[in-house]
Amino acid sequence: MHVEPRSGLLVAWGNALLAGRVPPDDAVSEIVGADEPHRVTGVPGESIPVGLSLALGRLRALGVTGLRLALPVAGDPLALPGPPTFNDLALVAGEAVITVGAPGTAYGLVPAVTTHGPAGDATVRVAWTMTEVVDRPAPGPFLAEAERELAEAMRDAIDDLTRLDVAGSGPGAQRALAGLYRKDSDTRVAPGHPGRAGRVLDQARRIHAVLTVATGEDGAAVSAAEISARLSALAPLERACRRAMVAAYSAALEPDRA
Template sequence: MLSEPRSGRLAAWGNALLAGIVSPDDAVHAVTGGDAVHRVEGMPGEEGPVGLTLALGRLRSLGARGLRVALPAPGHPLGLSGPPEFNARALEAEEAVVCEGAALGLVPEVHEAGPEGDVHVEVVWHCLPVREAPPADVPSLGEAERELAEALREATEVLSRLDVAASGPVAEAAIDAYRARTEGAARSASPAGGGRATGGRELLAPGYPPRAVRVLEMAQRVGLLVSLAYESGHGGAVSASEMAARAQALRPVERTARRAQVAAYNAFVEERDRERQRGWRA
């Protein structure tokens, strides 16, 4: 939850590309980020892996109007619609992208090589059939924002009650450090400019509503608090029973943060669908 999921980058910048808001070069540069290369395997009509530019163009030709994110966890198939084979692969990766308008989905497989400090990362996206059905448990942007506000309060209260350092100044310092680390990388990965959070940090691609940027930033903050709470329990100072109590208390908060992330990344497609429906009624 601390870092931006690769499926989020692909969906956000893929949506901007499909809508004609950014160029293919800008989209691919933003999606790749600090990774060495991204390829897509299993693309219909192709015998071997292809680059992102060709893959996104092929998805458009196959009818894809937009890209949605899935962030499933055990017992929570968030954003998935089947079939079981795709769901299982997405659950193993803990993320996936699902096309709207084309019955296809993409699941990343990450390969790392090289010494510490000089790790070479390659990502292979596996293109697989998906079931065209409503995704599981995805809230609207408004619902996600309301749930997050409550989750942030709950997380702070839970961590304070459990006497976890992540509820106070330690958490604030870690959040500030996290933002400082990610600001430069996000800017360099977003050459065309996109949705900005407070302080100018790029969170989403151009074309996303400001509310989606706000919700995504809050979701990342809640996720960071949860991660800090878990990390502060390692090292022997916290008993197994205390760790179990902490996990039980924080699990619903983490679930809410993941739901909000998905709602934020999917906001582009949701807004386009509403515009299309208004056009039909007019």
């Protein structure tokens, strides 16, 4: 998963645009960042790929009032709405955007990211595929409960992280572990998001950095069995981390809960 999933940026800044809190050019600039201009295929009424600004404007005209993030993995789809063809695309990408709005305006967007050019001078292209999805209410997670789950999972995982000797994998792992205890926030949230969303995102990213070390080839484990043990021990924390990111990026849709 990208440190800041592109679907998360689309959700956060797309919601700010749909709510009238930022102009289209500003929202698109925040979503695209250093990427090449994003293109969207499957926008209703369009036979060719279009830019993000047109795609978001078309969604608003169709009655879409908000966007929600999905960060699914195999065995934990995190309430992907269906149909199976869309769910499969989202699972391969590890992320997706689900629209919220009037009946009959249920769409899903999935990004395909490709890198072109030599190292150090590469460009990133993002092509979004938009399709109709099953229209069903999103069950959450909501920010307050996701933050609580993340804190509980972190406490439960401390012993596992120590027992599995994550820090033994080197200075990078030690820095990642030390980052868990930082209290400052360097996340800029989109207009309409509560301050808590930034703090939750910061903590989720720091935990994700530790999980990347603990479950990857850079971890101290040297055998497949040891890596499998880490994956099993840290699975609840990984899920809580994803749920926290989903809730934080989508927090503008639940201001009464944040």
